Amino acid sequence: SCCHGNRNHLEDPPPEPKAHAGSTCSLSIRYGPILQFKLSDIGEGIMEVTVKEWYVKEGDKVSQFDSICEVQSDKASVTITSRYDGVIRKLYYDVDATALVGKPLVDIETESSPELTQEEDVVETPAMAHDEHTHQEIKGLKTQATPAVRRLAMENNIKLSEVVGTGKDGRILKEDILNFLSKQTGAILPPAPFQEIRPPPAAAAAPKSPPAAMPQAPPTPKPVFTGKDVTQPLTGFHKAMVKTMTAALKIPHFGYCDEVDVTRLVALRAELKPVAEGRGVKLSYMPFFIKAASLGLLQFPILNASVDEACQNITYKAAHNIGLAMDTSQGLLVPNVKNVQMLSVLDIAKELNRLQALGASGQLGTADLTGGTFTLSNIGSIGGTYAKPVILPPEVAIGALGKVQVLPRFDSAGQLIKAQIMKVSWSADHRIIDGATMCRFSNLWREYLENPACMVLDLK
Structure with missing residues (x-):
């Protein structure tokens, strides 16, 4: 299973030595072992969590203690951090998907020596204290930013270490990321608002009335409602409320x-x-x-x-x-x-x-x-x-x-x-x-x- 999900994400190997056709295991050996990073038991008898946010994407390089993702149980939010230096090769879950304890969370192609074993592929991150949840270690410097700001930086390929924070104690704010990005690419335009109700195309023009007749006002088209019902599973704290109030x-x-x-x-x-x-x-x-x-x-x-x-x-x-x-x-x-x-x-x-x-x-x-x-x-x-x-x-x-x-x-x-x-x-x-x-x-x-x-x- 070490090679599962990687054939579409590994870079093409050098011309020699040529890998055997159809085999990706030789690539993992060339670039280092690929380990399945499993979701460990986070306590309180929790067996499943909801993935709320990814801080990495496939192909990203990570170092030890870098944030991988944020998960939410029916009791608290927990940030999962990396134990290895390497490259993310596969994400096993989408945002809002349910992750099971003991099952793979991501595949990491490590840059470390082969003595790493699969038994070490479990990371446990306790619930964070007040000051811990806003910190991220980047090349020896402690950069303060919320998960939403880190995600915005990741989506725009911006290193937080290069951004000057204007918040309290040097904390990086959303405005700091936008200002940094605008200096590189120009002004940022807000996205166009989503319209749920839109009128149908205008009806074909009616034939001209005789000169003596009064002009007729064109019929006003009725708006067509295009909204759709959305069904979502109950997760996280909402699921906990169902359980608690049923007992109450x-x-x-x-x-x-x-x-x-x-x-x-x-x-x-x-x-x-x-x-x-x-x-x-x-x-x-x-x-x-x-x-x-x-x-x-x-x-x-x-x-x-x-x-x-x-x-x-x-x-x-x-x-x-x-x-x-x-x-x-x-x-x-x-x-x-x-x-x-x-x-x-x-x-x-x-x-x-x-x-x-x-x-x-x-x-x-x-x-x-x-x-x-x-x-x-x-x-x-x-x-x-x-x-x-x-x-x-x-x-x-x-x-x-x-x-x-x-x-x-x-x-x-x-x-x-x-x-x-x-x-x-x-x-x-x-x-x-x-x-x-x-x-x-x-x-x-x-x-x-x-x-x-x-x-x-x-x-x-």
């Missing part, structure tokens, strides 16, 4: 809704926001919501628990790993902030900034997406007031936060005032959590937010 359907959900007057919290956040920005942290309301939930879980630990499939045993989780439902280009993801019970509001804000940056670039790792014990969904950041959140197994409770609205309310003296009101919708596993417990937790959580000064007494 087995849980009897108990719902509870309330409203929270966050007028004081709005004022407090306005005071602390410039202080946080001075420390390089963007401060939203979510760190307060998450910390208040953690303080409530200390009093009601059953909401931070899980039950086994047979519902015979309950496990109380020591860590408060509070998840945040996040809307991304890849779909709904729920990364979580680890050990909230040990973090300050500012610490939580820093971690949220990191998770949101990774989510926006599609680079959330397995460690960030697993291990959650309790979840909040900030649906109000998009719109809406009430929701019916679905529990994320094996968790037993989830909250959905509506948007903050200015509404009329009465103060303690009976005077009509403007108040900042937010709706909250809770769902709990009614097999182990009763309505009174959910209500008491919600009341405590609401008290912390309506009187943020009370939070100071219980912060650790």
Whole structure:
């Protein structure tokens, strides 16, 4: 199988010695052994992944640690890197195709000595940390660029090492690639927009009317819709959502809704926001919501628990790993902030900034997406007031936060005032959590937010 798929991609050998007709094995011996680079087990019991992007094409030279492709499981995105120096001779999968663990990913014609064996053709790249996913090693220099920028450079045969980055810390941006290309080839014109609806050819000209008749307006042709239905398999995170929500359907959900007057919290956040920005942290309301939930879980630990499939045993989780439902280009993801019970509001804000940056670039790792014990969904950041959140197994409770609205309310003296009101919708596993417990937790959580000064007494 070492010669499979290479007869159309190998360069013609020199005139002598002449290779035997119909044989490509002699070519592989001449230029070095061709090894099948297999997709290794990336953990978490994952047996298949979706190829999201190729960073190489057939005929490209690669060095050790160069990025080969990006794959996506139902848990995280992973970048596969090369272990060998050589030339890519075959890509086994197209973009969006499903690759199987243990099966060949690419064929690499190596430039190394023959002691390389097929047993070494497995590369395992763990989920990348925040700084790793934007780096690429090029001839000893570390060049920072996102996968989309690297792909743009590859398609235009541009070496990233020759491009001057104008982004933060010298990062190469898309504009840098386009500017570099325009200096070589002139201005770049944007592609023409795709038109789904186009009118048919104009009808043949009607015969001329007699001079005495009124001119007739030509009939207006009706537009013809040429769009087609598209069917695609569910892959990656969408496939994971199907599996998770199907399991959630087995849980009897108990719902509870309330409203929270966050007028004081709005004022407090306005005071602390410039202080946080001075420390390089963007401060939203979510760190307060998450910390208040953690303080409530200390009093009601059953909401931070899980039950086994047979519902015979309950496990109380020591860590408060509070998840945040996040809307991304890849779909709904729920990364979580680890050990909230040990973090300050500012610490939580820093971690949220990191998770949101990774989510926006599609680079959330397995460690960030697993291990959650309790979840909040900030649906109000998009719109809406009430929701019916679905529990994320094996968790037993989830909250959905509506948007903050200015509404009329009465103060303690009976005077009509403007108040900042937010709706909250809770769902709990009614097999182990009763309505009174959910209500008491919600009341405590609401008290912390309506009187943020009370939070100071219980912060650790």
